[in-house]
Amino acid sequence: MEDDYIYPPELLRTIDFEKEHLATYEPSISMLNPEPNLLVRPLQRSDYNKGYMDLLLSALYVRDAGISQQEFEERWDKMKASGGSYYITVIEDTSTKKIIGNAVLHVEYKFLQPSIKRGRLEDIAVLDGYRGRQLGKLLMDVTTILCKKVGCFRVSLHCKDHFVSLYQKFRFYIDQAENIMWLDKNYLQS
């Protein structure tokens, strides 16, 4: 069911990855089927049953009990209903039926610009055991290309110091005079 995807899978199929990739791959890999049993596609509503939450919890180092399937589906429906704000791309290992990679392009709508879309890259994650196989690079590449395909006028991400050189390979740069600031969690939870 095409409707089960968080964004139209056609969007991935229209990308000519042979021409448009940003990173260098050695050995060269196929972008939508990087290995015989690995498939790159949009997140599906049924992916809760393919270990999607386990991937997020383990790969993003979050200590948390996670959410129930019902909560997952409610959130999925909210994201889907917002109409083109959540471009969540995953990699499925079709031999184990598990989600082993994740990348989010989140789009915020703006009034000010000719293009309504301001993008952010979030939650790039590859499951332990699948690392060192160019999959993180591939997810970054696919997501960065999606930014352009969907028409973002501006895109950012935030990262720790040791990831800066990685993201520079995907044409991200630092403006040294700019800071990201966080609201005190004690205030939020008070």
Added chain:
Amino acid sequence: MEDDYIYPPELLRTIDFEKEHLATYEPSISMLNPEPNLLVRPLQRSDYNKGYMDLLLSALYVRDAGISQQEFEERWDKMKASGGSYYITVIEDTSTKKIIGNAVLHVEYKFLQPSIKRGRLEDIAVLDGYRGRQLGKLLMDVTTILCKKVGCFRVSLHCKDHFVSLYQKFRFYIDQAENIMWLDKNYLQS
């Protein structure tokens, strides 16, 4: 028409600003009616006709032709339809019927946390001629309190160096090891 608001105005009315404000005001001002003719409220669909785009264009220093009323309303409808993602607060000068202040709390939905909501503060702006009257401070205060009221588990903003000390007053802090990176505009527009 209550339906004309981007978020329910009740949300502002339920905040006890006398107790909950974060900044210090001298002289003390009323949060929802800071001066006799100034009113703090959610953005309305009809605010295009009250100079909303002029405020954004001038106060955020964007060189742009802006958008038409029809485009504005289409974007407004998209934001409203996304269901609780856009908390846009404005200040209207009721004597001139012009919008003179703006602050955005944008909420991204997440799967990972017990709370679905990850907030960002954006586009805090006060019209030239209204500055020095504690209105920027008031907009920051209202928006920060909204973050808590709507249940964000995490909130950030990004800013230039010279604004850091201002935002620290509202309980925002810098993590020095963290960077914001921008995608090359030449790539996006290629």
